[in-house]
Amino acid sequence: MECVISLERLAESQHGQLKYASAFVDEHIRDIRIVDGFIHIEHESPLGSDVVSERVNRLIERFSKGDFGFKENILFENKITTPYTGDIISELIDSKAIKVLEPGLFIFREPFSSLMRFLDFSFVNKIAKRFEGMQEESYPAVIHCETLNKTNHFTSFPEHIHFLTHLREDLDVIEAFSDSIRKAGGWNKDQALELDKNMPQPNFVMNPSTCYHCYEGLQDETLEGDGIVVTAIAKCHRFESKNHSDFGRLLDFSMREIIFVGKPDFVKENRLKSIEYLKELAVEWEVDSLLEIANDPFFTNDFQVKASFQRNQEMKYELRLTVPYQNKSIACSSVNFHSNTFGNAFNIKMGKRNAVTGCVGFGIERWAFAFLAQYGLDQEQWPTTFREQYADWQEKSL
The missing domain is CATH 3.30.930.10 (Bira Bifunctional Protein; Domain 2)
Structure with missing residues (x-):
């Protein structure tokens, strides 16, 4: 699917910032291009193009507020x-x-x-x-x-943030985690491991x-x-x-x-x-x-x-x-x-x-x-x- 959104409200000097930020509107975005005053968002989001477009428009609104422009100095x-x-x-x-x-x-x-x-x-x-x-x-x-x-x-x-955490200090949790990996034949990022339940809040x-x-x-x-x-x-x-x-x-x-x-x-x-x-x-x-x-x-x-x-x-x-x-x-x-x-x-x-x-x-x-x-x-x-x-x-x- 593709969303095509006009950038007429946005100064050209801010197109780069919008392109950068648009990568974060949905984890299923595949490609972002700006061509001839429009931003093209290719995605596979289960939420649909309307939701993706609404989020990009929120960013456009954020970056277009006021008369501040990024003039080269x-x-x-x-x-x-x-x-x-x-x-x-x-x-x-x-x-x-x-x-x-x-x-x-x-x-x-x-x-x-x-x-x-x-x-x-x-x-x-x-x-x-x-x-x-x-x-x-x-x-x-x-x-x-x-x-x-x-x-x-x-x-x-x-x-930007990369959070660090670890398995809870709980023998049952540690052994269950190890067993689940062994039974699955190794680490699989798509495997349901209940990490949220088995890991503490990061410090x-x-x-x-x-x-x-x-x-x-x-x-x-x-x-x-x-x-x-x-x-x-x-x-x-x-x-x-x-x-x-x-x-x-x-x-x-x-x-x-x-x-x-x-x-x-x-x-x-x-x-x-x-x-x-x-x-x-x-x-x-x-x-x-x-x-x-x-x-x-x-x-x-x-x-x-x-x-x-x-x-x-x-x-x-x-x-x-x-x-x-x-x-x-x-x-x-x-x-x-x-x-x-x-x-x-x-x-x-x-x-x-x-x-x-x-x-x-x-x-x-x-x-x-x-x-x-x-x-x-x-x-x-x-x-x-x-x-x-x-x-x-x-x-x-x-």
Whole structure:
């Protein structure tokens, strides 16, 4: 079945947000396309096309409220004519450099895995270490629900959440579960296992963002001086439904962050420095890219209010790298200012006032995908500076 819905009420700049969100209106959606001012939804929903259409129209209403439009506001462009225009994902699969387990879930092999390690090494040494007093931390891949509640993630991005739970601590339940799997001949996702009855309410979820653990670790602390700079890399997880088929949109990904916590001027000044460092790196590595004002893809009914506030206050910038064969760009780094949102939530003090926070993030896999989409796997085609730095890193890391 197919629903075809007019987008005349929606600004073209918001079509991408609608396409993204429409993947979550029904679990039986098979394909989403936007063509000539209409959104086409192919589905097998038992609820029927009328219900699917009504839900999509609710999203259109949500994103079209008010006169807020997503006008481009580009702060920096590094225009480069790059040599590679092929389908890099297909080439990586064919060369067995990546193994696709399912959309958005990959195993990374050489040379892709080495490129990821080099990129993270470079982000630490070229950017993070330029901040005086920088401290490195290591975080778990899971985060407590109570912590995520304090960040408002449950209300802002509920569609992303991967809940974690386990079988109840009950011998009968554990043995019955094991027996049912054995009798069925193994795990079958369609098998009726009464998991809801046999599992407790989750206390943990997979961590969706590296910096949350930093704020959790500083809860109820009073910081000295002007503030602190922390860097960490963590595995992050976000469920994005059919959107995992999009280039670079992974279910499980590595996020290096540099996190600023402290007085307002300290955080703002370091955030501005990080923007300059990002621009320098884009030029040095000769990546076709741009830096623009952005907003988070809020999923809630107050989308327009939150997105408008972020943009008007310039609280989020994204460094986007071009993907030539798709004629589009993807966000590979973001620079964020949170004001005192997390300082308030976690009671992090600077003297008698709550701290403000900011961060700069690097999506390691996205950087690798986008770089290879511009330059390919043939290292002779890579920019000279990047190639020399990569070779030097390889030699020293042996």
